[in-house]
Amino acid sequence: MIFRLCCLFAGLTAVAAPAAETAAERFAAIRREASPAELYALLxxxxxxxxxxxxxxxxxWPEVWWAIATDPQRNGGQVFYARTRFANAGTSGLNWRGRNLDHMLGVTIRGSSYDKLPAGVKAEFKALRDFTAEEKAAWMSGVVLDQPGEGRDEFFEFTWARLNELILDAHTxxxxxxxxxxxxxxxxxxxxxxxxxxxxxxxxxxxxxxxxxxxxxxxxxxxxxxxxxxxxxxxxxxxxxxxxxxxxxxxxxxxxxxxxxxxxxxxxxxxxxxxxxxxxxxxxxxxxxxxxxxxxxxxxxxxxxxxxxxxxxxxxxxxxxxxxxxxxxxxxxxxxxxxxxxxxxxxxxxxxxxxxxxxxxxxxxxxxxxxxxxxxxxxxxxxxxxxxxxxxxxxxxxxxxxxxxxxxxxxxxxxxxxxxxxxxxxxxxxxxxxxxxxAVAAFAAKMLGADWRKTLETVKAEPSPYAKRTWKM
Ligand SMILES: [Zn+2]
The missing domain is CATH 3.20.20.140 (Metal-dependent hydrolases)
Structure with a gap:
């Protein structure tokens, strides 16, 4: 109500500058009235x-890691590999903070580590650049908590271990x-x-x-x-x-x-x-x-x-x-x-x-x-x-x-x-x-006006995959 009176007053007297509390009231109104997508764009x-x-x-993000890992221009000319299957061909010797990784798919290593693997174990790994679409999707899902039931243990014990040499690499x-x-x-x-x-x-x-x-x-x-x-x-x-x-x-x-x-x-x-x-x-x-x-x-x-x-x-x-x-x-x-x-x-x-x-x-x-x-x-x-x-x-x-x-x-x-x-x-x-x-003052002046809905249409927000799967953005 106070806000409406302010507007009326402003309209009658042609006062252009919004009162200090106007931004706060407009923000509260948008928070109540905006669609999820509009509120996301505002924020x-x-x-x-x-x-x-x-x-x-x-x-x-998985796609960012993927892009860096498969682009020699961005990773110091390296080829990265990941384990795609088990053939019981022997032990790889790979570990994450001392923990044996021979039970885990998706573990990522650089070319120089791949070269040192025993021949049979090598066959269990594949260069990321040669992955099928299905293998790529599985690798990407392996480094993000995107499945029901994935939580603390998946994060601490598996996610980091799968990225493995990608996150220890001085180029990537x-x-x-x-x-x-x-x-x-x-x-x-x-x-x-x-x-x-x-x-x-x-x-x-x-x-x-x-x-x-x-x-x-x-x-x-x-x-x-x-x-x-x-x-x-x-x-x-x-x-x-x-x-x-x-x-x-x-x-x-x-x-x-x-x-x-x-x-x-x-x-x-x-x-x-x-x-x-x-x-x-x-x-x-x-x-x-x-x-x-x-x-x-x-x-x-x-x-x-x-x-x-x-x-x-x-x-x-x-x-x-x-x-x-x-x-x-x-x-x-x-x-x-x-x-x-x-x-x-x-x-x-x-x-x-x-x-x-x-x-x-x-x-x-x-x-x-x-x-x-x-x-x-x-x-x-x-x-x-x-x-x-x-x-x-x-x-x-x-x-x-x-x-x-x-x-x-x-x-x-x-x-x-x-x-x-x-x-x-x-x-x-x-x-x-x-x-x-x-920047906040400029944002308030531009985005928290009476025509906020129209102004929001100009915002090119990029909802994250988390936002898409959580709030259906
Ligand atoms: Zn932290």
Missing amino acids: WALPKGGDLHNHLGGAG VPELLVENMKRFGAEGLRYLEFQAPAFGMQDQNGKVLPPEEMAKRYEARLAQPDAVATGVTVRFLSTVLRFAPIAEAEIGRTYAFLDAHRDRWVGINMAGREDNDKGFPRRFLETYRAMRRQYPGIGISIHAGEVDEPNAHVRDTLLLGATRIGHGVNLITDPDTMLLMRANRFLVEINLVSNQLLEYTPDVTVHPFPEYLRFGIPVCLNTDDRGMWHSNMTDEYYTAVRTFALTWDETVSLGRASLEYAFLPAPVKAKLLAEYEA
């Missing part, structure tokens, strides 16, 4: 700030980086803070490269015109696998690497399934304290509370020095830590699609995100491993806005928080924030 066009929780190795991963800059840029993101692999990456002969060499390769790819043209600012975190027996030593070498590459590498993260309690946060307390004695100013964002049972992992992770918590799903079960984080300097990196597909909140309508947001705990939206969900950032916004009736101010606050909590030097952050506010 596709919305400026979205940054993505702070994004594993580069998990950010490749920088290519995937730039592909993501283009795709995220198209849906209104201006900052990406990737958890990018630096350690253990391999050249085309399977030789492990020093992290310095890998850092150079990322820089070389980022300097190419197509990467620069995206206008997207990129920084990296280096992530340690938390339950590894040598995780403490890995934190040490990671800090040394970060300290030597501060322009691009801005922080450390720790990941790995938390229901494997060998990686419990308190284990690392002395290690992080030792690091702080040595190194100033390294950002710390750590996965915590990505479990569906109560524990003190979020609180203990803050004690490690983290200022950002990845997921924080079970923070809702820890009232003292919720109070500690309220209106404080700590942010929770929310991943709605991930938490749903990995069964941490199978019913997204009871996700704690809106409680954190409205209780006053800083939050932003992130895509986590969007390649394996076949999703994008618009899917996160669409889920949030539609499920929890977000207001305009709440929606805009998410992108703002993603930049405020970025591990960036103050001048870069200030510039990105100013650009974000200007």
Whole structure:
């Protein structure tokens, strides 16, 4: 009603500039009245700030991986192979983090690894470029959670293992980086803070490269015109696998690497399934304290509370020095830590699609995100491993806005928080924030007018396969 009176007033007095609350009211009206496709288009066009929780190795849609793996121009002239059948011809010797892969179809390897296989085993593999349409479809489905019943175990134990040498490859991963800059840029993101692999990456002969060499390769790819043209600012975190027996030593070498590459590498993260309690946060307390004695100013964002049972992992992770918590799903079960984080300097990196597909909140309508947001705990939206969900950032916004009736101010606050909590030097952050506010104002002026429905027709939104299968976009 207030909105209608405003319009009437504006019409009578020919005042063109909309009142401040007009954008909020129009957004609420669109949220109520728009079709799913219209709301998706609106949120596709919305400026979205940054993505702070994004594993580069998990950010490749199957078709993107396929394109890179089968294009010698983009993968350093390599041919990639995958296992298509079993003939009981012997063992391949292939493993993923020490686990034998001889029971799994779809495991992908590079040509130099294929050349070393025993002759009989070779016959169980086929070059991707020679796959039939059916084999290609099976391979693509194998690296995404697209089937009923595929959830946490499929993701942690099989999906990554199938991609195998594709995500350890020093040619393919920088290519995937730039592909993501283009795709995220198209849906209104201006900052990406990737958890990018630096350690253990391999050249085309399977030789492990020093992290310095890998850092150079990322820089070389980022300097190419197509990467620069995206206008997207990129920084990296280096992530340690938390339950590894040598995780403490890995934190040490990671800090040394970060300290030597501060322009691009801005922080450390720790990941790995938390229901494997060998990686419990308190284990690392002395290690992080030792690091702080040595190194100033390294950002710390750590996965915590990505479990569906109560524990003190979020609180203990803050004690490690983290200022950002990845997921924080079970923070809702820890009232003292919720109070500690309220209106404080700590942010929770929310991943709605991930938490749903990995069964941490199978019913997204009871996700704690809106409680954190409205209780006053800083939050932003992130895509986590969007390649394996076949999703994008618009899917996160669409889920949030539609499920929890977000207001305009709440929606805009998410992108703002993603930049405020970025591990960036103050001048870069200030510039990105100013650009974000200007882009949001321009969006409101253009998209939240009385003719919003007509304006939305001009938006060329690209619903993700996740959106298509989930909401029939
Ligand atoms: Zn994650």
